[in-house]
Amino acid sequence: MRIGILGSGLMGAKLGTIFARAGHEVTFSYARKEAKLKRLARAAGGGARAGTPGEAAGASELVLLAVHWSRLDDVLAQAGDLAGKIVVTCSLPMSADDTGLVIAHTNSGAEALAKRLPKARVVSAFGTVPSEVLFGVFAARKRKRRPSLVYCGDDKRAKKVAAGLIRDTGFDPVDAGPLKIARYLEPFTLLIGQLAYEGEGGPELAYRFERFSA
């Protein structure tokens, strides 16, 4: 699949690299220096490229949105028309100083994004784990017990594609339902962040949901 990365920071750089190593055609975009994008593309291999957000989005069936919430207007303006595309967002609607969610309870960042892009097929995924765990999960993908990754969205086919990408990354996809479930998923991420960055044992943290019957 052709994948455009909009935001090549902690999340976008790692996920883009993993997607390329899993066999996808990746274009990295949106960093402050073009040299960084080129370096990422070279290191990822698999024919990965560096480009502008317009090039990354234009050539792709799926884009990963991985920018700070405060950069949303800018990156969307540069990406151009996303109609018909699958937009996987890991971006949380955090305040400028990253102390809390600026959208919550009766709305979510993912829903606000979908309202901005009514013709795109928005899926919320990957935002519930810290970037530090991504390479480790990918490296352990052959193991039987995989960590979970919750995702949600309203478009059935887009969700199926996103679930495939979640599997490629080494997680076990857990369909949490329609996009409005991002209202639960986004604050859940703050808990994960608390455990990853303030808890003991380091930020390489993933989670697994299990069902038990007596």
Ligand SMILES: NC(=O)c1ccc[n+]([C@@H]2O[C@H](COP(=O)([O-])OP(=O)(O)OC[C@H]3O[C@@H](n4cnc5c(N)ncnc54)[C@H](OP(=O)(O)O)[C@@H]3O)[C@@H](O)[C@H]2O)c1
């Ligand atoms: N980090 C995590 O573990 C984590 C986990 C879950 C969810 N998230 C969410 O994922 C999203 C991305 O987080 P992140 O940690 O990957 O952010 P990040 O490291 O700050 O990456 C953001 C990207 O945007 C680029 N950028 C920022 N300002 C720019 C500008 N003026 N012009 C061009 N490019 C610009 C950065 O460029 P440079 O590369 O030059 O800095 C970087 O490539 C956020 O919404 C965050 O809440 C993050």
